[in-house]
Each structure stands twice: as structure tokens, then as C-alpha cells.
Amino acid sequence: MTKKLFDILIVGGGMVGASLALRFSQAGLQVAVIEKTPLSLVQDSMPTDAAETTEPPIDLRVSAINRRSEQWLQDIGVWQHLPATRLCPYRALQAFEGDSQPHNEGLTFTATELNQPYLGHIIENNSLQKTMWQQFNEFITLFCPATVVSLSQQSAISGYASVTTKEFGEISGRLLIAADGAQSQLRNLAGIGHNGWQYQQACLVATVDTEYPQQDITWQQFTEQGPRAFLPLPGAQASLVWYDDLPKVKALAQLPAAQLALEIQQNFPAKLGKITVKQQGWFPLTRMHANRYWQGRVVLVGDAAHSINPLAGQGVNLGFADAALLAELVLQALSEGRDLADSQLLQQYWQERKKANLLMMSAMDGFYQLFSSRWPVLRLARKLGLTAAAKAGPLKAWVGAYAAGLKG
Numbered sequence: 001m002t003k004k005l006f007d008i009l010i011v012g013g014g015m016v017g018a019s020l021a022l023r024f025s026q027a028g029l030q031v032a033v034i035e036k037t038p039l040s041l042v043q044d045s046m047p048t049d050a051a052e053t054t055e056p057p058i059d060l061r062v063s064a065i066n067r068r069s070e071q072w073l074q075d076i077g078v079w080q081h082l083p084a085t086r087l088c089p090y091r092a093l094q095a096f097e098g099d100s101q102p103h104n105e106g107l108t109f110t111a112t113e114l115n116q117p118y119l120g121h122i123i124e125n126n127s128l129q130k131t132m133w134q135q136f137n138e139f140i141t142l143f144c145p146a147t148v149v150s151l152s153q154q155s156a157i158s159g160y161a162s163v164t165t166k167e168f169g170e171i172s173g174r175l176l177i178a179a180d181g182a183q184s185q186l187r188n189l190a191g192i193g194h195n196g197w198q199y200q201q202a203c204l205v206a207t208v209d210t211e212y213p214q215q216d217i218t219w220q221q222f223t224e225q226g227p228r229a230f231l232p233l234p235g236a237q238a239s240l241v242w243y244d245d246l247p248k249v250k251a252l253a254q255l256p257a258a259q260l261a262l263e264i265q266q267n268f269p270a271k272l273g274k275i276t277v278k279q280q281g282w283f284p285l286t287r288m289h290a291n292r293y294w295q296g297r298v299v300l301v302g303d304a305a306h307s308i309n310p311l312a313g314q315g316v317n318l319g320f321a322d323a324a325l326l327a328e329l330v331l332q333a334l335s336e337g338r339d340l341a342d343s344q345l346l347q348q349y350w351q352e353r354k355k356a357n358l359l360m361m362s363a364m365d366g367f368y369q370l371f372s373s374r375w376p377v378l379r380l381a382r383k384l385g386l387t388a389a390a391k392a393g394p395l396k397a398w399v400g401a402y403a404a405g406l407k408g
């Protein structure tokens with residue numbers, strides 16, 4: 001098979017990898033994207049064009065996209081094309097213990113306090129991914145479905161790294177970006193180790209119809225068994241997340257929809273109202289951090305570099321922040337006539353993103369430990385913490401801005 005040479009070779013066409021393909025193509029670089037999941041599988045579960053009259057059901061996997069990520073998606077020309085019918089803005093974020101009552105509001109951040117029209121949007125992962133793929137242009141070559149067999153950093157062509165695929169033979173890039181998710185094959189092939197653990201808890205995710213019309217608040221109730229979260233979706237719908245011990249979560253996920261709805265009603269706060277379960281599934285909770293973010297010409301982004309407890313909905317937001325910094329540094333190197341895989345730039349990318357990612361991962365762990373603990377001392381600490389943070393103006397403003405991606 002003939003050799004294929006590109007400036008940028010991206011393995012993994014998910015949200016983070018596809019966004020980088022678009023950014024580099026805007027600069028006129030030749031980009032290859034290798035994706036193992038056939039396009040049709042992504043498309044089948046997706047809304048198609050605007051002419052379609054019936055909206056397909058909302059997919060189970062959704063993400064809270066913060067303002068900083070929205071800016072990145074605007075810069076790469078994607079945000080403007082997202083179907084409005086699949087986007088739900090949220091204007092408030094609330095955390096509380098017990099049931100939410102007027103006297104027990106816990107901690108609430110509002111867009112108004114931060115002088116913003118909203119704090120972020122909830123959107124389906126596959127809607128975002130498909131919109132990105134639709135924007136792929138003549139500078140991007142998509143190899144899909146493709147199975148990576150091996151990686152060579154001692155390529156016969158100097159200045160390139162190559163992967164061999166079962167379907168398309170050898171594909172080479174001056175910079176190879178591994179955006180292939182938490183189980184990254186490329187991270188392993190590049191010999192980059194990682195550390196982390198599986199949390200003892202898992203989470204059930206359910207897409208539901210709600211009694212109430214479209215809402216614009218996302219909330220989390222903290223219980224001794226784990227948090228219960230509500231993310232509003234377009235229309236009278238929501239995505240619910242129930243954290244609990246693994247056997248319990250697995251058992252819940254297997255219940256018939258009507259029975260699960262009853263369990264949810266009994267275990268979520270009354271403010272949820274009546275619901276009907278449309279879809280359900282469960283996810284393990286993993287913390288993983290790569291020991292380094294680059295090796296030779298291979299650089300890691302998104303979940304391939306770090307995966308974080310989804311408690312605060314920051315995973316893909318961190319991935320987009322990785323992508324934005326990497327693109328900025330690589331395009332700067334290009335303008336200065338330097339190698340696209342210049343070791344100094346990759347080192348700078350690693351150092352800067354490692355710091356930000358570690359901070360968020362550790363903050364989430366601290367939060368998770370504090371709020372899932374049954375120890376009386378920690379229970380008291382979290383009550384005091386919620387009250388103190390709720391009252392402390394500057395601290396509260398800082399946390400709210402950070403959560404909305406307006407800082408950090």
C-alpha cells in the first residue's frame with residue numbers, strides 16, 4: 001500500500017480529536033484522522049438535517065459544556081452549526097444536602113451573579129461529534145473505520161511518526177496526536193505509563209421525561225450514599241445521574257424503566273417531580289493521569305491524558321482546554337519555522353496542562369471524599385463548608401467563575 005504523509009495525524013475522532021482536526025485544517029495543514037468507530041454508527045443515533053420533522057430521542061451520553069469550551073467551539077466554527085433543538089442552556093448551579101427547601105438552598109451560583117446570560121449548555125456528545133465531522137473540509141482525510149496495529153517512531157521517513165492500520169496500511173504525521181480516550185492504545189504503544197484508580201462507586205445515568213417544562217438549573221443533592229444530579233435537557237427532559245456502590249448501580253441499571261422510575265422518585269429530592277425513564281445505563285468512575293503527555297512525536301490530549309470523576313462535569317472541558325493550548329503552541333512553532341513536534345513546545349504543553357488538570361482532578365477528589373463520607377467530622381465540615389462558601393462573596397464568585405469556565 002502507498003505511504004500517506006500528513007502534517008498532523010490524529011488517532012481518535014471523538015469530541016477532542018475532531019476539534020483539533022478542524023483547528024489545524026483552518027491553518028492549512030494537512031490532517032489525517034484515524035477513527036475506529038464506523039461513521040454510520042455515530043450517524044445512526046444522530047439527528048440529521050433541519051428538514052427532518054421528528055426529532056430523534058436524546059442520546060444517553062450528554063456533557064455540560066462551559067463558557068470556555070463554547071469559545072473554543074466558536075473559534076473552530078462548530079458552535080454556530082450545533083442544532084438549537086439539541087442544546088439546553090443552564091443559568092444556575094446548585095449543590096445541597098437533604099431535600100432542597102427555601103431554608104436549605106445549599107450553595108447556588110447564578111449566571112446573573114457573574115453578569116453572564118448563562119453558565120453553560122448541556123448537549124449530547126454525539127451531536128457535538130457529528131457537527132464537527134460535518135465541518136471536516138478538504139484539508140482533513142478521515143480513515144474510518146480503521147484499526148491501528150502498530151506505532152513506529154523510527155519511521156523510514158525522518159521527521160515523521162507512523163501508525164500501521166489493518167485497513168489503510170501505513171499513515172504518517174509530523175505530529176501524532178493521541179485523542180483515543182481513557183483506554184488509549186496510542187498511549188500504551190508510545191510507552192507512556194499512567195497512574196490512578198477505579199473508585200468504589202459507579203454511576204447510573206438515565207434520560208427522563210419530566211413533569212415540569214424545560215428547566216435551566218443543574219443541581220446536585222449530596223447524600224451519604226453518593227450524589228444525585230440533575231442536568232436539564234431541551235424540552236421537558238433531563239439527564240439524571242445517581243452515584244452509588246457498584247452492585248447497587250448495576251442492579252438499578254437492569255430494572256425495567258417503570259420500576260427504575262419508582263426507585264428514582266424515592267431516592268431523588270422532591271423537586272425532581274414526576275418522571276418517565278426513556279433510557280438508562282451505567283458507567284464506572286475512573287481516575288487516570290498519564291505519567292507524561294508526550295513521547296517523541298506522540299502527544300496525548302483529552303481523556304487519553306487524564307480521566308476525572310464526572311461529578312462536576314469537567315472531563316471534556318479539560319480536553320478542549322488541552323486542545324486549545326496544543327493548537328496555539330503548534331501553530332506558533334509553524335509560524336517560526338520550527339518542527340511541529342518540537343520538544344520544547346511539547347514540554348511546555350505538558351507542564352501547563354498537567355498543572356491545570358491535576359488541580360481539577362484533586363479538587364474533584366477532595367469534594368467527592370468530603371461529600372460521600374459518613375464520618376461525623378467530615379459531615380460537619382461539609383455542612384460548615386457549604387454554609388461558609390454560600391456566604392463568602394469573593395470565594396463564591398471565584399468558584400462559580402471557575403465552574404463556568406470563565407477562569408482557570
Ligand SMILES: Cc1cc2nc3c(=O)[nH]c(=O)nc-3n(C[C@H](O)[C@H](O)[C@H](O)COP(=O)(O)OP(=O)(O)OC[C@H]3O[C@@H](n4cnc5c(N)ncnc54)[C@H](O)[C@@H]3O)c2cc1C
Nearest residue numbers: 012014015016036063064180181302303313314315316317
Ligand atoms: C457519566 C459521564 C458523564 C460525563 N459528563 C461530563 C460533563 O457533563 N462534562 C464534561 O466536560 N465531561 C463529562 N464527562 C467526560 C467526557 O465524556 C469525556 O471527558 C470526553 O468524552 C473525552 O473526550 P475525548 O475525545 O478525549 O475521548 P472520547 O470521547 O473517549 O473519544 C475517543 C475517540 O477515539 C476513538 N478511539 C478509541 N480508541 C481508538 C483507536 N485505537 N483507534 C482509533 N480510534 C480510537 C473512539 O471511538 C472515540 O471516538 C462525562 C463522563 C461520564 C462517564
